[in-house]
Amino acid sequence: MPLVAPSLLAADFLHLADACKMVNESEADWFHLDVMDGNFVPNISYGQPVIEFINKAATKTLDVHLMVQQPERYAEDFKKAGADVLSVHYEACTHLHRNVQQIKSLGMKAGVALNPHTPVDLLEDIIGDLDLVLIMSVNPGFGGQKFIERSLEKISTLRRMIDDAKLSTLIEVDGGVTIENAPALVQAGVDVLVAGSTVFRAEDPFAAIKALKAAK
Ligand SMILES: O=C(CO)[C@@H](O)[C@H](O)COP(=O)(O)O
Numbered sequence: 001m002p003l004v005a006p007s008l009l010a011a012d013f014l015h016l017a018d019a020c021k022m023v024n025e026s027e028a029d030w031f032h033l034d035v036m037d038g039n040f041v042p043n044i045s046y047g048q049p050v051i052e053f054i055n056k057a058a059t060k061t062l063d064v065h066l067m068v069q070q071p072e073r074y075a076e077d078f079k080k081a082g083a084d085v086l087s088v089h090y091e092a093c094t095h096l097h098r099n100v101q102q103i104k105s106l107g108m109k110a111g112v113a114l115n116p117h118t119p120v121d122l123l124e125d126i127i128g129d130l131d132l133v134l135i136m137s138v139n140p141g142f143g144g145q146k147f148i149e150r151s152l153e154k155i156s157t158l159r160r161m162i163d164d165a166k167l168s169t170l171i172e173v174d175g176g177v178t179i180e181n182a183p184a185l186v187q188a189g190v191d192v193l194v195a196g197s198t199v200f201r202a203e204d205p206f207a208a209i210k211a212l213k214a215a216k
């Protein structure tokens with residue numbers, strides 16, 4: 001059964017408390033929180049102060065996806081804000097190994113996110129240090145985009161890499177995840193399904209989360 005992480009980017013920002021309550025009461029496992037800096041990606045979302053408030057309302061793991069250049073500048077702030085899992089982008093880090101060690105030394109799980117054009121092979125020398133790899137199945141920056149089909153092959157390659165090395169690194173997929181494509185993603189080896197529009201644009205978000213959990 002996959003873990004399901006609703007992305008609050010698709011929630012109504014005027015009623016974040018309601019969104020948190022819904023996720024708390026649902027079968028979802030994590031809160032997925034997208035931080036965008038308007039530089040690494042062409043959009044600005046929200047940052048530490050908002051996450052600090054979400055942390056007060058949320059009763060589940062906070063999975064923070066940093067779409068930020070030089071994320072090492074903010075790792076400590078996000079720890080203080082309540083992040084449990086902190087993912088940085090491969091493409092935004094000059095010293096990725098140092099950044100991963102920083103996240104772990106602060107007591108968070110460390111993830112690395114890959115843009116659609118970045119091959120999973122580039123993680124060969126760092127995969128053993130990672131708690132999670134986040135495969136972007138859309139170009140980061142916006143919710144509601146169409147799933148890039150090629151991501152399925154990347155996930156299968158990564159699954160093999162992790163299993164061959166006997167690691168327990170989680171594979172998370174993010175972008176364009178739907179109730180329809182979730183089974184193929186789980187079959188390809190995904191552990192964590194992120195879903196924004198599929199959950200928050202659904203008539204019944206609880207049912208959407210339930211359907212994603214049931215993907216096999
Ligand atoms: O990181 C991102 C976008 O950059 C995502 O987490 C989106 O928030 C997913 O939204 P949907 O594609 O599920 O609507």
Ligand SMILES: [Fe+2]
Nearest residue numbers: 007034065174
């Ligand atoms: Fe995300």
